Amino acid sequence: MSNEHDKDFDVSGVEPAGPIYGTRPDGFRSGFASFVGRPNAGKSTLTNALVGSKIVITSSKPQTTRTVVRGIVHRPDGQLILVDTPGLHRPRTLLGERLNDLVKTTWAEVDVVAVCFPANEKIGPGDRFIVTELGKIRRTVKIAVATKTDLVSPEQLGQHLLDIAALGAETDTTWAEIVPVSAVSGDQVSLLSDLLLGMLPEGPPLYPDGDLTDAPEEVLVADLIREAALEGVRDELPHSIAVVVEEMNLREGRDADKPLLDIYANLYVERDSQKGIMIGHKGARLRSVGTAARKQIEALLGTPVYLDLHVKIAKDWQRDPRQLRKLGF
Ligand SMILES: Nc1nc2c(ncn2[C@@H]2O[C@H](COP(=O)(O)OP(=O)(O)OP(=O)(O)O)[C@@H](O)[C@H]2O)c(=O)[nH]1
Secondary structure, eight states: OOOHHHHHHOOOTOOOOOOOSOOTTTEEEEEEEEEEEEEEHHHHHHHHHHHHHOOOOOOOSSSSSOEEEEEEEEEEEEEEEEEEEEEEEEOOOOHHHHHHHHHHHHHHHHEEEEEEEESOOOOHHHHHHHHHHHHOOOOOOOEEEOGGGSSSSSHHHHHHHHHHHHHHHHHHHHOEEEEEEOTTTTTHHHHHHHHHTSSOOOOOSSTTTTTSOOOOOHHHHHHHHHHHHTTTTTTTTOOEEEEOOOOOEEEETTTTTTTEEEEEEEEEEHHHHHHHHHGGGGHHHHHHEEEHHHHHHHHSSSSSSEEEEEEEHHHHHHOOOOHHTTTTT
């Protein structure tokens, strides 16, 4: 490869950054938490209360949370990203089983899972099922949240907390905390925020200051694709690749219960030789990168995904301000 060619494509010193924003004070923490619980347990309302702004659609009808919606809590000492998974159900169909698998993948990837138990309802088989499944994911920290405490007397709340502890013991689940809150009155919401933040690893902010939701879900999706693409070739392509999600749309004309998300993404490398590595023999490598990334994205968003992935040379992305912005430069 000639020097001139190199100069054309050289992006050394320009890191295709992951979504890392700003510097962090000492001890800054960042990471992901997910609220789970039976339908109507108050997960969305609690997400809103923590973020301090209405971002998740809440409803008195169960089962409205179909897709993962994130809220971001910005604090001087950390950044907490809330992932709202679809509910886990007793699987009756193969699709049901698959969706449950996706939920569990999300549980394994977040830092904390918070199980919500509405204080005004008795703990039942639905709760037991969720906690039993969650208990199998050993690595993830689990906390129990007694929600809607404004609806019950102190005596009822006391019994509810005992029942939650008993359920933990019965299912061999260790609750790192059991926290009563009311998202409606605001009682204990900031304590919950403190506790959740304390369970995150130290790390830099993952989102720009002021973002309440990660409207560009594209950022996370792009990161998952980038991770999959680097798998096995880290040494050859350390900082040389960047991913841009061009389009992300729910496919039209699908039944509401069979959504399909179309994602069109470009994977940028610096040189021809790297393009070859990325694509692999007869496209085999790119196909397996696509499959791996798709599974991760589906787990994250809770929706089946069609992923259209292309490899391009870096030349363009360095010069296209729109794309540079998308990449966080
Ligand atoms: N009184 C009271 N009501 C609450 C509280 N939190 C939630 N609710 C109500 O409970 C209902 C369900 O709340 P959501 O936040 O939508 O519950 P969810 O767990 O996200 O529900 P799904 O999306 O069905 O899984 C809504 O009518 C809320 O207004 C609370 O702290 N106190």
